[in-house]
Amino acid sequence: MTAPTTATDVNQPSLEHAPPTGRRMSWPVLLLVIAGALALTSIVRLVTGADGITNVSQMSTALQLAVPIGLAGLGGLWAERAGVVNIGLEGMMILGTWFGAWAGFQWGPWTGVLVGLIGGCLGGLLHAIVTVTFNVNHIVSGVAINILALGATRYLAPLAFEGHQGGSAKQSPAVESLGHFTVPGLSDWLSELNAKGWFFVSDIAGLLGGLVTNVSWLTLIAVALVPGTWWILWRTPFGLRLRSCGENPVAAESLGVNVYKYKYLAVIISGGLAGLGGVFLSIVANPFYLEGQTSGRGYIGLAAMIFGNWMPGGLAIGAGLFGYTDSLNLRGGSTNVHALLLLGALLLVIGAIWLAIRKKFVQAAITFVVGALVFAWYAGTNEVPSQVVAATPYVVTLVVLALSAQRLRMPKADGMPYRKGQGK
Template structure:
């Protein structure tokens, strides 16, 4: 952590983000390379669905709740509080959002859903910060409590209303979608030509301007907003100092309890907003089990992103894309992506050879050969593999990125005021 002289000075220039990170030009080059490789696989396999506009639009919709949950985890953990309770806070967001939405309108549902998630965050903050309960235990308890509470409340609130039941709310009015007519049609037409790289890029951009919810715009805007607040303001520096060295932060006049509480409540509100997205945008009603583990996948996206908003957004997009394979031509697309996986493993083996890690390179090459053999020896993959793809990708990505991760130094550690004296 960079040393500063006074965290309370308004003219303080916050320190740059710490940890091992790719520079922006290198990151853009990696993304461009991955897109080019995907385009090559599309041409070889004929699986045009892996980069068409509809696929990308669906992937964006599925990535948003994961990204919001991940943002919630980032806020909490940057202040030193592990938030395993993101799943429960999302559940609260789905229920409260739908409950208020069908009675008073969708935008009221958005606000109430955020408050519902924030209440879960407040409970987590009280238990972990004030009473120093283990963060993992508290998070798991909140997940169980949220599930039980919504199961109890749903029959009381929804039964007897048209379309409502013990496990489902009545329909909620739409928040509205928008499409940029000329741009959307042009990109869709360009995508249908099937040109190398150009059509794939058009499909990616077309998904960003076709049938987009207003809540999606808000969620996307929260990524740079989080980066700016946490890394370019004195408030963000103080908050991050609580996750790096709370004793040093306290010695410089920071109210550590206050910043931890704020971070965890904001964390719950963001996870609640992710839940609202599920019950108001992805589906216009609350449904029991609606989150389907997205809170945990959001936590994985945050870890993949090395506790940084940009990396988190890439992770959420990756997990959202693999999840979208279930909905649009999943078997054919996943079969084509086996070839992509084999090529990526080959590239990884070459990179390891360059770095003189020959044993790891050999293992990677063998795994790549097995994946290619699977692709070459089959015409499709079982539906069970398609359904499991998002979770398998989550595990693989975390395993491959583990060596470059750098969590906040005091993340999950208990803190008592004055403990450094």
């Protein structure tokens, strides 16, 4: 990578408005793709009669399940934009669940939010010390933090929770609710519109209704963090310097950027965001800490970040997709997943046509065959096994990453070892 030539390359605000490198879909095209996918989903709903795939309650549940995944993904984005791979997101989420519930049942839910966030930050600080200062392999450090967090919470839970009402060695006492809000009038109107079952319009009403019905205040904060992250990282001198550490730390250092400081800040913020995702699980999604509560959401958050091409907007879409598939477990899972087999078959056929237009005939043929097999599965059955429903979020994670791999562009120095003064 060619180093910048002047100090203004890192410190000049005008460069903050330069678009990030890598192939990205423009907003009009992205909105058109989303509208097309929603229209296709509406057709599938009408054909199969599976009204639950786009109703308000389904979308509300999907939003709730997407939030911890999105927060973990945002944490990964902050760290990797500074050049530090954070596989330890799962462990930092575990710390957030435990510390949040521990403080929450004693001193109130908002104190739990703050302490859980600090717990995640401590995990991020440990990861930063090990990877940035001691230059340990980032993957090894992240895996170690996941194991350490799991072991620490298993040890601490009996000491902190046993003897309290509702507490045990694997569960905390109940935490008071943070509260929810519903937009009056608008929520009822969207629910009525969604119930009419009209093509496309009712599906949009279901999607929007889920965003304004029974929403936690922490959900609102989490949603606001997505544009907030974009603005800080792409529209401020601080963000420009931080991203330069993930692209070319040697060049950044030569221009006066304290690379260690920015890496430390990024990884600590990363841990705090993952911890906040854990707090959401132990205070909002459930009003208590429960061992194994994260269920791999830190890894899925990392997958959502990769799917989003290390960008906040793409990450949010990925988190929403994974949250939606996860919500199928809770609301009419077998019926809805069976209907989505038809949607998957249609998307694969459309993908095959697109590949054929681009003259990638081998890939097009394989995609078409897979689409035909999925359609045969749909046509030959009336429901899917419960095991398939439970595995759907993880299967979708793998499929989405496989299909999006060719357009990805990670920060150039992501995961690479760095020593102060190595460019001299």
